[in-house]
Amino acid sequence: MGRLVPATEMLQKALKGGYAVGQFNINNLEWTKAILTEAQELNSAVILGVSEGAGKYMCGFKTVAAMVEGMMEELNITVPVALHLDHGTYEGCLKCIEAGFSSIMFDGSHFPIDENIEKTKELVKLAHEHGMSIEAEVGAIGGEEDGVVGKGECADPDECKRIADLGVDFLAAGIGNIHGVYPDNWQGLSFDTLAAIKEKIGPDLPLVLHGGTGIPEDMIKKAISLGVSKINVNTECQIAFTKATRAYIEAGKDHEKKGFDPRKVLKPGTEAIMETVKTKCEMFGSIGSAAK
């Protein structure tokens, strides 16, 4: 039986192996089942991301941890799986440590850097005492995440170095990436910023690319070659799920025999999430990573 693991080892392997592990955000049981089943099918390590809003929606972090652990046992999931708090507040991090998550992200990017450092430092100590991995953030990611709106700024490499030196296990640094669908006039990722950050933090700390939805493959590949080892995807699964569900309803399938059964209504959307996870894992190069 697989058990939740911190994300440190899988991301170190990815960094050395020249690929990235996907973080796919979960919203409910179908989402979780789709991502775990597909990761197992692809023999790929995977990170389940839970935002504070999604955690609340799913009746709290304890419910989420119990659901994921139960599902891993019942579905015989043996690939490495990390259950990770996405863009956590200080209080949210404490709750996830208690609830049995295996990884947390503290997003102190909206605080002045000294305050971000102070809080990150405390949480690094706590997370490591509990055998968990921890991600920190420098430079806000653009777009909206649970009501927090950022502009897609680029992180200051010196500030990244200060946070990296606190012993975080992986670091999210803004390089012009945005949550949600990219606008037509998006400037693209700033590889100069990414290279400058990598230069400062050294070769051993994996970087995290948020806003993975809609980033073209060539940019993804280049980001991986410059030290990105974890890529977060959320919106793309949501769009795929909703599109497939809409097609089911619009085709009138809910009016066919027992077509209104929620297990039938939610099936096309669940399969669409699995397809999205597969496409992304192919692009990130993580297929077969559980065996590597």
Ligand code: 13P
């Ligand atoms: P997208 O919703 O743009 O895929 O971003 C996800 C993310 O970065 C979660 O932290």
